[in-house]
Amino acid sequence: MSLPERQTDIGPPHYEKFLPPIVKKNYGKWAYHEVLTPGTMVHVAEGGDKLYTVRVGSPRILSTDTIREICDLAEKYCDGYLRFTTRNNVEFLLSDQKKVDPLLAELKAKKYSVGGIGPRISNIVHTQGWVHCHSACTDASGLVKAIMDELHDYFTTKALPNKVRLAVACCVNMCGAVHCSDIAVVAIHRKVPVIDDVNVGKMCEIPTTVASCPTSAIRPNPKTKSITINEEKCMYCGNCFTVCPPIEIHNPEQDGVAIVVGGKVGSLRTNPKFSKLAIPYIPNEPPRWPSTVAAIKNILDVYAANAKKHERVGEWIERVGWEDFFKLTGIPFTFQHIDDFTFMRDTMRNSAAFKY
Amino acid sequence: MSLPERQTDIGPPHYEKFLPPIVKKNYGKWAYHEVLTPGTMVHVAEGGDKLYTVRVGSPRILSTDTIREICDLAEKYCDGYLRFTTRNNVEFLLSDQKKVDPLLAELKAKKYSVGGIGPRISNIVHTQGWVHCHSACTDASGLVKAIMDELHDYFTTKALPNKVRLAVACCVNMCGAVHCSDIAVVAIHRKVPVIDDVNVGKMCEIPTTVASCPTSAIRPNPKTKSITINEEKCMYCGNCFTVCPPIEIHNPEQDGVAIVVGGKVGSLRTNPKFSKLAIPYIPNEPPRWPSTVAAIKNILDVYAANAKKHERVGEWIERVGWEDFFKLTGIPFTFQHIDDFTFMRDTMRNSAAFKY
Amino acid sequence: MGGKYKTPMLDELEKGPWPSFVTEIKKAAKRTQMADDELGQVEKSYVTKRGYWKHGGIVGVLGYGGGVIGRYSSLPDEFPGIAHFHTVRLNQPSGFFYTAEALRMIMDIWDKYGSGLTNMHGSTGDLVLLGTTTENLEPLFAEYSSRGWDLGGSGSAMRTPSCCVGQARCEWACIDTMNICNEVTQYYQDQLHRPSFPYKFKIKVAGCACDCVAAIARADLSIIGTWKDNIRIDQAEVKKYADAGMNIQAEIIDMCPTDCMSYDGKTMKINDVQCNRCMHCIAKMTKALKQGKVKGATLLVGSKAPIVVGSLLSWVVVPFIELKAPFDNLKDLADKMIEWWDDNAKPRERIGELIEVKGMRPFLEAIEMPPVPQQVREPRKDPFFFWSESDFN
Amino acid sequence: MGGKYKTPMLDELEKGPWPSFVTEIKKAAKRTQMADDELGQVEKSYVTKRGYWKHGGIVGVLGYGGGVIGRYSSLPDEFPGIAHFHTVRLNQPSGFFYTAEALRMIMDIWDKYGSGLTNMHGSTGDLVLLGTTTENLEPLFAEYSSRGWDLGGSGSAMRTPSCCVGQARCEWACIDTMNICNEVTQYYQDQLHRPSFPYKFKIKVAGCACDCVAAIARADLSIIGTWKDNIRIDQAEVKKYADAGMNIQAEIIDMCPTDCMSYDGKTMKINDVQCNRCMHCIAKMTKALKQGKVKGATLLVGSKAPIVVGSLLSWVVVPFIELKAPFDNLKDLADKMIEWWDDNAKPRERIGELIEVKGMRPFLEAIEMPPVPQQVREPRKDPFFFWSESDFN
Ligand code: SRM
């Protein structure tokens, strides 16, 4: 079978091809929207046209089978139009209100999770994990599944003070948006890498390897034609492993996850914020990471009980102070919480005023 | 004439020797105070005793003659008791209310400046300048005199939204508290030091000199047995000059002062704050530094007109934003204002919300 | 096919209400050996708590330097189906809009060449096809490209730009995010497919300060819509919110960061000179408050993940720029940024890191932007600053 | 004597209402050649816009390594009176209290040996005697020390501790600042007079968060008074402030940083659990509000001027410590801090800088303090952190 003629540098197809007629007509002319239920909303155009959106949760790893099923639904209810969100949910776009309820009924029958709109949690931005990445020190998809099962009501029904953005990254490269999320999980190492001198000598450029270390912990070792790591200085970032695979950083019994909180990206009310360390370490507990799930649930519950309406997690914490965050959540404060890296100066308390 | 027998390691005399009886009696038992006038206040003890304080401005450089005059006054009105404040003012401590007015009258007759208590300016914390320090790139005492003359009413009478702490440092060593003052002057260099190779070779330890540079601009120069400075990297801190005098950094026509604003040390309401750069450079204009004086007056006036009651300069600026500070004061914003040193990360704006 | 492995650990993850990725893998595993071996290897990872992937090798399609992430199992004998298990990044259409027809076509071809598994979508925005072999890459690419689909970015290159839904379905989009995204993607095709930069360069476009694509946190160039003139207030609609029970004082007035709003129970007022256009009031009262009419974007630069000296959020460099198709002014600025970065960066140094090393001044001079207070949250603290010869004139 | 120089520039600084340092120098110049030559040299500096002082040489009194700053004119031929012009730092009494008698004695001796000029006081706190010659140092020291006055610090040593007026004249002093200052000064006499530290070490003591001695900004060890229990409210006095025209809502309630106060026009309430004891409400309503009764201090460490990597403010290390004479617990902690610093610092490295280099953990372990949230404004942002063997048990 001969292949069709390949083309290059054509870029993606133009989005206009995929826009529902109602969107084309009202492009740039939307007047307002209303959230109807946790999984449906309507956008009303200046001229009065109404576009209904039904949002469905997705595990992000989708088989072609499931995608075909979603296509069937789109054809049945939305003239074949659909989109995905920036958080990997599926959105059905309906111009006919009458089809909304039947779609919802069929989604329910097929056990789809409908929700994620408004002040609640949405899908968890996450990464490859053991499914595909050599760098992973946890599995992302499994963690996400376990967390979303536990917090499911906050996706489909329950409201929170504001949106709560969750993320999971399977290593400190943080391919998810963990560094600016309300509550996020990032997998970490805790032990100095083990060096396979023979292969380092064979496979790695020593100067590049030395330069890869942010804390200058690596020195060339001319004797072994390999390198040595100063244990005092290594903080297990794994950057040396990335540039030189025979520097093995994975340690199944000691690897695990940290939980960070209080980040956001929007500029509403307060500036975008980085997430900060809440829990420095929880061991990997596949298949369902019960300690991690419980820890996140706890933080979310304390937030829900204490924040004002519209306050994001980080805004609530900044209002009451981190002293209160640790007190209210019962999370122990450790040496790891104290910054000794880039931002130390700005994170130490230089004020005589604080809470007990 | 034989000398009295010297003693060592005795430390300062015990303060109790110098406490007025009313202070000894009520030590730790003060109930409250009232500011009576900009230069007088009364402290009332739990038992009802009243201690009157009269505060007098001082140029800090005092001749023995003037100190003797002050001692005379203290004896006449305060049984010989007096103290100095942490901002170098003189305080007369009176237990007899009847003596307050006569003291004030005599002070007025002798042209002392009485004031500095309450929400106004007080004495300017400052340093040695050309009077005594080899490192000075401006004169501190002259600047202070010129500024205090201009702002005199804010010491003796006029009220401000809150205390405004002024400081002057004659070089970036900042022996004053410039780095945390409401409005302050710090003298700066703007040109790369000129190296006297012969004397550097003779007088300086090259490794120490190289190490002294915070930006690693200095390299040893084996040819000249001296050093070379990378002009691109030097930001004129003068640290090399401190450790190696033949590296001449003074440049009378290019040296001058910068004005910084918005610092504070107390923890009331908001955290202590560093001062931030308002004006990167004003030339030295002895004897009365008119441009510097006018610039400070302008900032003070804009603050007085715009801040809420009890807001310090930095608190006002943080409420309205630095965009507004530059707009309201008319001070041009330059490349120098943008941090490219230690705190860059925390001072760049990483938010989509700001004012025009 | 399928069912080669017992997966008691993964089976646990088929329980519970959230859709299960395990179920998805199992579906594909019914049809492809790849997916079945993937299932087996992941199960093993769940038991031993470690991954079994080797570092990626360089694989790809002819004439391209990116778009494919090479991936090999470290246990090829145990799991031969995933001895090769490369991912292919298909460049998504702006805003992630699809028709069922287009998606079915993509799936059909993927079933022909790959594992039957996808990521809809990757974190950068690509439609990620999860797992194929080296020899399948060329035919697969021919099939897709002949049908109008191209690869996305990887490596030290322009990365697949991405955007929020914008004017297609949002009343707050101050700029045409989808068009901008599409235009820059097309403009940088060469740089996207042939890695020649010091490191990755990402562009993300959000229509307003809500930043629904997290542009400010994960794009080297973050483009965020905004406006310049006054917020438009519909007092009748304000009243409706109040009547419907909104506590306007607590929820809106007290939460306005610049304290520039007031509401006396009847009339809402905004002192627009003080407003910093944070979007809070508008977002929470969308029927009553509308942005001004002079619209454009703020350009911010530099955000990235924490490796190696801590995360960066993007910094404001151009406070306001009008953006009208074909966005030549934007392309020109982006070119200048990239050129300066390319000229000055070490390998694996992102543009934000380079600015941190060199300072803002050379960067702003390179893109011909003057210094303005909007670029900083606050001015510098220390008294150490550079002077250029040009400052002395 | 005096009047050797025409000083048109400096004469300008005798005009205006603020007391003039020029007048002071002229007064002394009538009596000492030193002061007159000083006047001449300063006038010259005003004309040429530069100083004429050489770097200090090491001069001092027998058995002491500090307390004197050597200073020489670089124009000794032109200004012979100030060929030597050293300053002597006399350690001030706690709180800067004096009697006329004591001050006169100090002045008389100074007129005998020095320029007749002083700084009352230096920025660190010393009574600074401005300008004398090397040969006068010994006799001058003998005269002062025999009368009970000692030198302050200079060089890489303990520096003269200093404090606010505290309980001597302030209702808010939670600790006995003057006694603490005196006690630590006496305790560290050896370290004060014989420089043996890596660099300077400064201690300052403030009685409350107003910090009237700027301890938090310019002391390696900043001691600041505080309390732990509830603020005491006198509602009758609150009413008086209201009656006197204070806008309690705007000036107090709205400015409380923790939003823990309320006032309904009659009763003021404080939710003390939320109060961070910032002192604002107490300072502005001193008759109505009093601190709690469980008093002590917060210990903060590390502040300094900007050379060379930017200024530091002190960091909280011990949130609360009771301080009762003779303050053994404080001395013990200070000893541990200094010992750790001394063991680890490079020359010219302040303790704050060392902590920044080494991290808080080794420092806290050295002083045997556990980590507590009060030490940080917020926890770390990056995911890079150390683990010790002890953490694995
Ligand atoms: C569909 C989507 C854009 C897209 O192109 O795909 C989207 C759509 C809308 N966002 Fe968003 N946002 C979307 C991701 C985001 C993100 C990005 C992220 O989560 O990674 C953010 C930034 C979050 C942050 O700050 O960390 C985001 C922050 C907001 C906010 C600000 C919330 C706040 O008060 O902090 C609003 C305004 C609001 O909710 O009042 C908003 C409002 C909206 C509105 C109401 C805009 C409109 O008028 O259409 C849309 C429906 C809201 C909803 O889901 O509740 N959207 N929104 C994204 C849906 C993701 C999902 O599946 O859940």
Ligand code: SRM
């Ligand atoms: C005498 C002195 C202490 C001493 O041991 O010498 C002192 C004495 C008092 N201070 Fe102070 N402060 C003194 C330096 C300071 C300093 C340090 C400095 O300026 O370098 C500060 C920190 C300034 C800062 O934050 O940058 C200082 C910040 C305060 C504050 C906080 C003001 C605020 O709201 O930010 C108060 C409370 C107030 O004014 O309401 C205060 C209040 C007071 C009270 C009312 C305390 C009392 O009940 O006796 C005293 C008289 C106030 C006045 O002068 O208005 N004192 N005060 C110092 C006088 C210096 C001078 O001559 O002017």
Ligand code: SRM
């Ligand atoms: C597939 C994806 C994660 C996902 O599950 O969605 C991904 C996967 C990888 N990322 Fe990423 N990154 C992905 C989006 C991101 C993002 C988010 C974004 O683009 O918005 C980030 C954070 C933002 C940023 O760019 O800083 C991100 C930051 C990194 C980094 C750290 C870069 C840095 O400068 O700090 C690395 C490390 C590296 O480049 O060596 C990295 C490296 C990698 C590598 C190539 C690991 C490696 O060294 O081989 C991963 C390949 C995984 C695999 O086996 O398939 N990935 N990576 C995302 C790309 C899919 C797509 O094209 O749509």
Ligand code: SRM
């Ligand atoms: C006299 C005094 C200024 C004044 O007019 O009051 C002073 C004068 C000098 N200081 Fe200072 N410092 C004085 C208080 C300070 C303070 C304020 C304080 O102690 O509260 C600071 C800022 C706080 C700090 O310690 O960081 C201060 C920070 C410096 C520095 C920078 C130190 C640093 O770590 O950043 C230097 C540079 C050095 O040590 O080489 C310095 C160096 C100097 C030298 C010794 C310059 C030198 O290299 O020879 C000055 C001698 C001047 C002279 O000719 O008499 N001086 N110096 C102050 C001491 C008088 C006293 O004992 O009471």
Ligand code: SF4
């Ligand atoms: S976060 Fe790390 S482990 Fe996860 S996909 Fe990215 S690079 Fe791989």
Ligand code: SF4
């Ligand atoms: S893991 Fe990170 S810190 Fe440790 S040696 Fe490797 S690169 Fe350095």
Ligand code: SF4
């Ligand atoms: S600030 Fe500089 S010039 Fe002034 S006294 Fe201190 S060291 Fe000398």
Ligand code: SF4
């Ligand atoms: S002045 Fe400062 S920055 Fe310049 S060479 Fe000297 S030490 Fe380095």
Ligand code: SF4
């Ligand atoms: S970023 Fe703004 S314009 Fe874009 S979808 Fe979100 S709310 Fe709408």
Ligand code: SF4
């Ligand atoms: S957009 Fe933000 S700053 Fe502007 S009025 Fe609304 S809430 Fe206030």
Ligand code: SF4
């Ligand atoms: S610091 Fe506090 S205790 Fe000391 S004088 Fe100032 S207000 Fe009083």
Ligand code: SF4
């Ligand atoms: S001390 Fe400060 S935080 Fe406490 S109640 Fe008073 S103003 Fe509020």
